[in-house]
Amino acid sequence: MAEHPALFSHLVAGLRKTREAFFDRITHLLTRPRLDPDALEELEEILITADLGMPTTRQLLDTIPPSISEPEELLHFLRDQVTDILSAPEQSIPEGHPHVALILGVNGVGKTTTIGKLAFRGIRQGKRVLLAAADTFRAAAIEQLQIWGQRAGAEVVAHQEGGDPAAVVFDALQASLAREMDLLLIDTAGRLHTKKNLMEELKKIGRVVSRNIPGAPHETLLILDATTGLNAAVQVREFHQLMGITGLIVTKLDGTAKGGSLIGIVGELQIPVRYVGFGEGIEDLAPFSPPAFAAALFSRETRPGFPSASTPIDLDTRDP
Ligand SMILES: Nc1nc2c(ncn2[C@@H]2O[C@H](COP(=O)(O)OP(=O)(O)OP(=O)(O)O)[C@@H](O)[C@H]2O)c(=O)[nH]1
Ligand SMILES: [Mg+2]
Incomplete structure (x- = not known):
């Protein structure tokens, strides 16, 4: 729908401060050549500082597959995990008139x-x-x-x-x-x-x-x-x-x-x-x-493979 790309870029702009304090720190962390234990410890600190809370931080860290060694892969993984966490609760809304x-x-x-x-x-x-x-x-x-x-x-x-x-x-x-x-x-x-x-x-x-x-x-x-x-x-x-x-x-x-x-x-x-x-x-x-929110947090216009602010993301349009 026509409003989606504009709304998405609006969301990206609105999340600027969170992105700077959180995901920009993560991408900085990822300038390290490898994901060693030090890097993971730093990631834990970033997630806790970003107010994700201990249980969710642990959940994210514990599910990082050992096969992930590239920083870029980690970023994709985190974005998918955040989408999953946000999508988990049941979202059914009963109809009513009014x-x-x-x-x-x-x-x-x-x-x-x-x-x-x-x-x-x-x-x-x-x-x-x-x-x-x-x-x-x-x-x-x-x-x-x-x-x-x-x-x-x-x-x-x-x-x-x-x-x-x-x-x-x-x-x-x-x-x-x-x-x-x-x-x-x-x-x-x-x-x-x-x-x-x-x-x-x-x-x-x-x-x-x-x-x-x-x-x-x-x-x-x-x-x-x-x-x-x-x-x-x-x-x-x-x-x-x-x-x-x-x-x-x-x-x-x-x-x-x-x-x-x-x-x-x-x-x-x-x-x-x-x-x-x-x-x-x-x-x-x-x-x-959830996918639009996660994408907005991780969006990097200059980085290939990440949705940019102009990528049309389907924002949910359920009522009300
Ligand atoms: N920056 C920003 N300000 C907001 C947002 N939503 C509300 N505000 C501001 O927050 C202040 C309080 O908003 P209200 O809508 O009066 O809050 P309320 O919950 O109805 O307040 P009470 O009825 O007194 O409990 C106002 O100055 C709003 O403009 C937002 O998304 N962003
Ligand atoms: Mg009020």
């Missing part, structure tokens, strides 16, 4: 911005998209979502600040049925996974959704800020335990060298990444495709 996606995460990770981007994407695909302003807690959160709604061309259901988020969600569910929406995106207030009462509020929202639309929410998406690195794993565990996270969206990849943490988190927790965000603009979001 398709209801509940968006969760700790404060400031990019939930509202991501909803704006997702809405824009859906509308560009010809969908009818409704947004639910269920962050009634933070001042100006409702207005912020309304601004994103305007930018994207999506309608917004909102109540007053301080209102009951579950009541907003109820109204939005009814409206999305009545107005025959294709996609309902529910914005929620940022909350720390350690705050019990706020986490209970999420459960209540979840109950309202499932009672009003059978099979919904079709997706419960946890937003992670890539700058948090591997420390975000605890958020995934806690939110998953409570709400059953079906997918992750990793934002702010453009501002961090810690993009490698995504590999560690997926490797360890086996929850698929659905989208990645790499900028504040409405188009700075790509559906997550």
Whole structure:
């Protein structure tokens, strides 16, 4: 599809910092003539520093076949392994009409911005998209979502600040049925996974959704800020335990060298990444495709055998 090459080069650009801190170090390491134990030790250090975490680092190192002696071969091997790790979790998404996606995460990770981007994407695909302003807690959160709604061309259901988020969600569910929406995106207030009462509020929202639309929410998406690195794993565990996270969206990849943490988190927790965000603009979001992500990390325009930024890579285009 026409958007793929452009989107891919956008992703390559967004991952620049991670690539510099991680894969450029690996390619530097590979200027050694042979893969001796010293080189492997250095590789281990690079992977750990890049926030892949111990289990995933070990997994990668332990699977390097002894037959590999050429540095270039190692790079190909690592790229394939990273693709495999990222592809491992099951990725099935139930159909729904409207398709209801509940968006969760700790404060400031990019939930509202991501909803704006997702809405824009859906509308560009010809969908009818409704947004639910269920962050009634933070001042100006409702207005912020309304601004994103305007930018994207999506309608917004909102109540007053301080209102009951579950009541907003109820109204939005009814409206999305009545107005025959294709996609309902529910914005929620940022909350720390350690705050019990706020986490209970999420459960209540979840109950309202499932009672009003059978099979919904079709997706419960946890937003992670890539700058948090591997420390975000605890958020995934806690939110998953409570709400059953079906997918992750990793934002702010453009501002961090810690993009490698995504590999560690997926490797360890086996929850698929659905989208990645790499900028504040409405188009700075790509559906997550493991081969495209691995290729973007390892892409070397001047190096033969590596996909360049202009190589069309099939980015996944599943809904929403
Ligand atoms: N560079 C960059 N900034 C981002 C990205 N996504 C979001 N942001 C910025 O992160 C900040 C917080 O974004 P919000 O969308 O308000 O985050 P939130 O999770 O809704 O925040 P709360 O509702 O307060 O919990 C804003 O300044 C966004 O512009 C991204 O992919 N890249
Ligand atoms: Mg928000």
